[in-house]
Amino acid sequence: MDFTLTKEQTMFKKEVIKFAKKEIVPRRDEFELKSEFDFESFKKLGDFGILGLHLPEKYGGGEADVVTTVLASEALGEAGVDGGLTLALGAHTFLCADTIYCHGTEEQKEKYLSGLIKGDIIGCMGLTEPDAGSDVASMKTTAEKKGNKYYLNGSKIFITNGPIADIALIYAKTDPSKQHEGISAFIVEKGTKGFTAGAPLKKMGVKTSQTSELFFTNCEIPQENLVGIEQMGFLMAMQTVEWDRSALMAPFIGGMTYALTQCSDYASKRYQFGKPIGHYQATKHKLADMKIFIEAARCLVYRIAWCKDQGRPLNHLEAAIAKLYLGDWSLSPTNNAMLIHGGYGYCHEYGMEMMFRDSRLAPIGGGTSDIQKKIISKLM
Amino acid sequence: MDFDFNEKEKLLFSDINNVLKDYSDFQDKESDILVIRSKMLDLIKRLSKTDYFKPAIDNNSDISLTSCIAAMEIAAAKAMSIFPAIELSVRLFGYLISNYTDNTNPIKNDLLNKINSGDIICSIAVSEDSMNIVNDPFKTNAIIENDNIIVSGLKNYVVNAPIADYFAVFGQMEEKIAIFIIKKDNPGLTINKRFNTIGYENMAISKIDFNRCQISKNYVIGPFAGTEILDKFRMWENLILSASSLAMMQTSFEEAKEFSNVHRTGNKPIIAYQEIAFMLAEMLTLIQTARLLTYRAAWMMETNNKEMNVLNHCAKVFNAEASEKVASMAVQILSGKGFISGNKSESAFRNSKYCHIAGTSTEISRIKIGDSFLRLK
Numbered sequence: 001m002d003f004t005l006t007k008e009q010t011m012f013k014k015e016v017i018k019f020a021k022k023e024i025v026p027r028r029d030e031f032e033l034k035s036e037f038d039f040e041s042f043k044k045l046g047d048f049g050i051l052g053l054h055l056p057e058k059y060g061g062g063e064a065d066v067v068t069t070v071l072a073s074e075a076l077g078e079a080g081v082d083g084g085l086t087l088a089l090g091a092h093t094f095l096c097a098d099t100i101y102c103h104g105t106e107e108q109k110e111k112y113l114s115g116l117i118k119g120d121i122i123g124c125m126g127l128t129e130p131d132a133g134s135d136v137a138s139m140k141t142t143a144e145k146k147g148n149k150y151y152l153n154g155s156k157i158f159i160t161n162g163p164i165a166d167i168a169l170i171y172a173k174t175d176p177s178k179q180h181e182g183i184s185a186f187i188v189e190k191g192t193k194g195f196t197a198g199a200p201l202k203k204m205g206v207k208t209s210q211t212s213e214l215f216f217t218n219c220e221i222p223q224e225n226l227v228g229i230e231q232m233g234f235l236m237a238m239q240t241v242e243w244d245r246s247a248l249m250a251p252f253i254g255g256m257t258y259a260l261t262q263c264s265d266y267a268s269k270r271y272q273f274g275k276p277i278g279h280y281q282a283t284k285h286k287l288a289d290m291k292i293f294i295e296a297a298r299c300l301v302y303r304i305a306w307c308k309d310q311g312r313p314l315n316h317l318e319a320a321i322a323k324l325y326l327g328d329w330s331l332s333p334t335n336n337a338m339l340i341h342g343g344y345g346y347c348h349e350y351g352m353e354m355m356f357r358d359s360r361l362a363p364i365g366g367g368t369s370d371i372q373k374k375i376i377s378k379l380m
Numbered sequence: 381m382d383f384d385f386n387e388k389e390k391l392l393f394s395d396i397n398n399v400l401k402d403y404s405d406f407q408d409k410e411s412d413i414l415v416i417r418s419k420m421l422d423l424i425k426r427l428s429k430t431d432y433f434k435p436a437i438d439n440n441s442d443i444s445l446t447s448c449i450a451a452m453e454i455a456a457a458k459a460m461s462i463f464p465a466i467e468l469s470v471r472l473f474g475y476l477i478s479n480y481t482d483n484t485n486p487i488k489n490d491l492l493n494k495i496n497s498g499d500i501i502c503s504i505a506v507s508e509d510s511m512n513i514v515n516d517p518f519k520t521n522a523i524i525e526n527d528n529i530i531v532s533g534l535k536n537y538v539v540n541a542p543i544a545d546y547f548a549v550f551g552q553m554e555e556k557i558a559i560f561i562i563k564k565d566n567p568g569l570t571i572n573k574r575f576n577t578i579g580y581e582n583m584a585i586s587k588i589d590f591n592r593c594q595i596s597k598n599y600v601i602g603p604f605a606g607t608e609i610l611d612k613f614r615m616w617e618n619l620i621l622s623a624s625s626l627a628m629m630q631t632s633f634e635e636a637k638e639f640s641n642v643h644r645t646g647n648k649p650i651i652a653y654q655e656i657a658f659m660l661a662e663m664l665t666l667i668q669t670a671r672l673l674t675y676r677a678a679w680m681m682e683t684n685n686k687e688m689n690v691l692n693h694c695a696k697v698f699n700a701e702a703s704e705k706v707a708s709m710a711v712q713i714l715s716g717k718g719f720i721s722g723n724k725s726e727s728a729f730r731n732s733k734y735c736h737i738a739g740t741s742t743e744i745s746r747i748k749i750g751d752s753f754l755r756l757k
Contacts (some may be wrong), residue, residue, distance in 0.1 A: 001446035002382040003679050067381060264753035276756055281743075284750025291749050292694045299672035306381050321665045328662075370658070377657035380637070380664050 003302075005071070013071045019048055020079035028082050028208075032354060035200070035207040037164055041085060046119020050076070051093050055101055059113035070250045070305040074298075077254025080351065083358030084208030086251035087365075091160035091209075092116065094243035096123030096169045099185065103228035103236050108187065112167060124161035126170040126214050127237055129154065134371050136171075137179040137234070141216060143172035143186060148223045150174075150186060152194070152216035158365075162212035163200045166190050170214070171233045183233035187225045194219030205357030244366045245319040246305040249326050252362060253297050256330070259337040259355055260290045266341055266350070277340070286336040293333045297326050317379040324372035327363035334359040389447035395430040396451055400458045407722065409581040413574065416462070416584055417501055417543040423459055424470055425498035433496065436616060437474035445678035449623050453671075456627030460727065461582040463627070464734070467620045468539050470495055473502035475616060476548050476559060480601045480609060487561065487598050491546065503544035505535035505588055506613075520551030520590065522560060522600070529553070529600050531560045531568075531593040542574045542584040548601075549590065550610065556603035557610055560595055568593035579730035615681060615689070617739040618696040622674045625699035625735045628728035629667045632710035635724050636660060639714050650713070659709050666702040673698055690752045693745035696735075700742055704732040 005013075024041045031038040045051050054069040055061025064072075076086050097116040100108055100123075115121035132139040141154025152172055159168070168188045175182035188195050198213035228236055264287060267278035277283050300322040307315065338345035338352045345352040363369040385393075403426060410416050427433060432455065434441035435448040443451075456463040474495045481488040494500045510516040520533025533551055541547070547569070549560045562569060570589040577585060602609065637660055640651035650656045677695035680688040710725035711718035718725055736742045 001385060001444060001675055001679060003676050004381060004683075260753065264755070268755045276754075278750070278754040278756050281747060281750075284754070285743075285746045286750075287753055288693075288697070288746035288749035291690065291753070292698055295676070295691060295694050296669045296673045296698060299676050300669060302381065303383050303672060306383050318668070320661075321668045324661070324665050325669050373658040373661035374654075376661035376664055377651070380660065 005067075009068050009071055012068060013075045016048075016050070016072050016075035017079045020076050020081050023048075024076075024085070025080040028080065028085075029348070029351075031208045032082055032084070033348065035202070037088065037208055037210045038085060039164075042088065042122070043119045045085075045089060046117065051089065051119050052097065052113070052117030053093075055097065055113065055117055059101075059109060060117040061113075066246065066305040066308040067302065070246050070301060073247045073250035074254035074257075074301075077251035078257045079254070080258045081251070081255075082206075082208055082354060083251065083255065083361070084206040086255075087206050087209045087248075087361075088122075088161055090243075090248040090251075091125055092123045094247055095125035095160075095240050096165075096167070098243060099125070099169055099236055099240060100187070100227060102239065103185070103232070104187075105224070107224065108227065112187065115166075121166035122161055122164055124159050124165035124168050125240075126156035126159050126162070126168050128156060128158050130157050130213075133158075134368055136237070137183070139171065139173060139183070140176075141170070141172040142176055143174050143184060145174065145223070150221050150223060150226065152186065152188065152219040152221065154216050156214040158201070158211055159197075159214050160209055160211055162214050163197045163210040165197070168195075168214060169227065170216070171237060172216075174230045178231070180234040181231050183237075184230045185227040185233040185236050186221055187227060188216075188219065188221055192219055192221060205354070205360055207357075239314075241316070241319055241367075242304060242308050242314050245322045246301050246308070248366060249297075249301055249322065249362075252326060252330065252359065253294055253301060255355055255358070256290060256294045256297075256333055256337075259334070259352060260287065260294065262350065262352070263287060263290065263337050263340045266344075270342075283340060286340055290333040290336055293329060297322075297330075300325055316375060320367075320372040320375040320379070323367060324369050324376065327369045327372070330359050330362045385447055385450065388442075389444065389450070392431055392443065392447060392451055393454060396427065396432055396454050399426040399429050400455065403458055405459050406461045406582045413542050413584050416582055420462055420466060420469065420501055420543070421498050423462070423466055427455060427466075427470075428496055428498050433470050433474065436471045437478045437492070437496070439478065445619070445682040446675045449619065449626075449674055449678045452620060452623035453626045453630070456624045457631055460624075460627060460631065460724070460731065461580065463624050464580065464620065464738070465539050465583040467624075468504050468617075469502045469544070471620070472504055472613065472616055473546070473548055476504070476601060476609075476613065477561075480559070480604075485598055491561075500545040501540055501543050502546045502548065503538055503540035504613075505538045505541070505547055505549045506610075507537045508533070508535060518550060518552045518557070520549060522551055522553040522558065524553075527597070529560065529595050529597060531562065531590050531595065533590050535588045535590070537575075537585055538588050539583055539585050541571050541586040541588050547588070553600070553603045556605055557607060558600055558602035558604070559609070560593075561599040561601070562590070562593050562595055566593045566595070577734075579727070579732070579734050581730075611689070614740050615692045618692050618745075619674070619678055619681070621735045621739045622670075622677070622695045622699040625703035625732065626667070626671055626674060628703045628731060628735075629663070629670065629706040632707045632725040632728045633660070633663045633667060636663070636710035636713040639717070656713055659713060663706045663709050666706055670695075670699050670702045690749055693740060693749050696740060697742050697745045697749075700732065700735040703728065703735055707732050 052061035053064045173182045174184040334356045522531045547562045568591045572587040674695045677691040707729035
């Protein structure tokens with residue numbers, strides 16, 4: 001067993017941190033306070049190569065392995081990039097672009113991947129519906145084929161990048177009589193007649209990430225926009241789980257590392273009763289708990305990434321364990337980060353309250369903790 | 381990066397399973413310490429047939445520390461009631477002799493041979509009244525008189541004390557840390573009455589008095605400037621306790637899972653109830669997380685990574701707390717049966733407190749982790 005990172009991986013991670021600290025993080029607070037998406041930073045991520053790191057060079061990607069891709073995501077968090085931007089990246093790259101790469105036709109790849117990788121166009125993925133969240137198979141959005149067209153009817157909700165996406169990867173039932181087996185995947189371009197995005201939803205956290213409903217009313221799309229083959233949509237969606245449990249969770253681990261650094265600095269300099277608060281055991285214990293969480297979570301996520309690099313089929317049990325741990329056990333360390341900063345922690349300036357709010361998504365998004373427990377109990 | 385064990389390591393695991401195939405652990409508290417001693421020697425002899433004890437003792441061993449953790453987990457699962465005692469007697473005692481005794485010292489090979497062949501039980505005496513070596517230096521002290529070393533002091537909570545043949549006693553000499561090897565028949569040595577404990581009740585633990593125990597210089601390891609020997613010893617002890625915790629968690633989980641598949645209420649097995657299923661899911665999450673973290677901590681120690689101390693403490697804290705939580709949840713699932721003595725989860729619940737306290741305690745571990753980040757003057 002060997003946990004070594006290659007020199008290249010270590011160097012690359014440092015480069016990403018350096019880039020993010022210089023180009024992205026200084027803009028963070030401005031957009032977080034306005035709950036606006038930072039298009040410029042997103043484009044910079046594309047220019048740097050992060051939006052398509054694991055995708056083939058043929059389309060402009062970096063052809064990086066999964067571990068390196070995860071390290072890059074972690075690095076963004078470690079630099080201090082907010083959860084909203086990393087979530088937008090995750091949805092764009094791993095839920096939309098990757099699915100097109102894995103299952104799309106060559107025409108679809110040629111048409112969309114290059115733009116997605118450069119950040120010239122933004123992608124989103126539409127799976128969840130108002131009455132179909134955890135129970136995704138009960139979705140009601142349909143895609144009826146008539147001639148060489150499909151007509152989409154229905155709606156999606158809580159779609160990351162929904163209001164700003166140029167293309168949406170939409171899951172809809174081509175066979176409403178079936179459950180999972182009736183689902184297919186389609187690319188819907190912004191501006192398509194019958195397709196609208198709702199206003200951005202106001203959220204507790206990840207505020208720079210724009211989330212909305214998507215509405216389809218006899219939305220006509222050419223049959224060429226089917227991704228893969230009919231009725232294979234659910235399996236395609238499940239394949240994104242590996243990314244969801246590694247690259248999408250990695251920024252949060254990085255973010256906790258960032259918070260730990262901030263807390264250590266603060267605790268070293270903040271004096272109360274004649275001593276830096278780091279002298280007090282209660283503070284040391286909080287820092288320790290943050291570190292324990294980071295290291296424990298890191299092992300779980302790296303393992304999933306490494307297994308994917310080995311070409312192993314996804315171990316759903318391990319993936320669910322990783323998500324559950326990160327989701328449920330993250331609330332305490334983010335709380336500690338706020339508490340260490342005291343009153344300042346409650347204010348926006350130090351970033352800790354932002355992390356606390358952002359972390360609240362962890363047990364909910366990408367499969368709730370209860371669903372993970374259901375999966376684990378079924379598979380164990 | 382590689383998360384797999386290689387074929388050689390898997391063979392080690394298989395060898396350990398084979399030698400312990402027909403080994404049966406104590407089911408109840410054993411009051412006869414001679415029976416405990418006999419069982420320990422039997423277990424040591426079995427494990428010594430494999431490469432199990434080589435890590436820490438044999439510097440030429442090619443067994444990785446990560447596989448050592450996995451191997452310890454196997455042994456701990458089979459011999460839960462005396463596992464820490466075995467490890468202290470063989471691996472840790474052997475570690476001190478092997479790594480810190482000069483090759484020209486005649487006691488080195490003699491002791492190592494005896495340890496490895498399962499002929500002796502050893503004990504390591506560290507704790508004193510304060511239980512906190514970090515803040516209070518050792519009071520056990522040695523002076524030199526006519527070429528002999530005279531050791532005096534008191535050690536508390538000494539595992540294996542009532543049954544040991546040799547003691548490795550941490551103390552001070554010339555204001556530096558040293559270890560004194562004292563035989564059980566030393567006239568100045570008094571072993572007090574065996575303690576009753578809430579867990580690991582088949583480990584023989586007591587207080588020891590050293591009243592001018594005379595030993596020759598060959599029986600002194602050190603003295604050493606600084607605390608490196610104690611730090612390294614603690615790191616090994618923490619890994620052993622982490623492995624023990626992993627075994628306890630796995631055992632509790634399996635017991636609870638099996639019970640929940642069989643025990644029925646409302647016409648269905650209780651695992652069909654979400655509350656129970658979700659508890660088992662949480663337990664498994666803690667076990668898997670703890671296991672990977674411990675492997676990484678072991679790997680960092682082996683590769684002398686700059687964060688090895690921090691990760692060692694992280695793994696210790698996580699494992700100790702997780703083992704208590706998992707065992708507690710297992711007892712809850714077992715319900716009335718869990719509350720009655722004699723099941724593995726109930727034992728694990730009581731044993732888990734030892735893992736919090738022994739080695740580097742949970743509180744001290746957290747302080748050390750916190751201190752690693754703080755740049756305090």
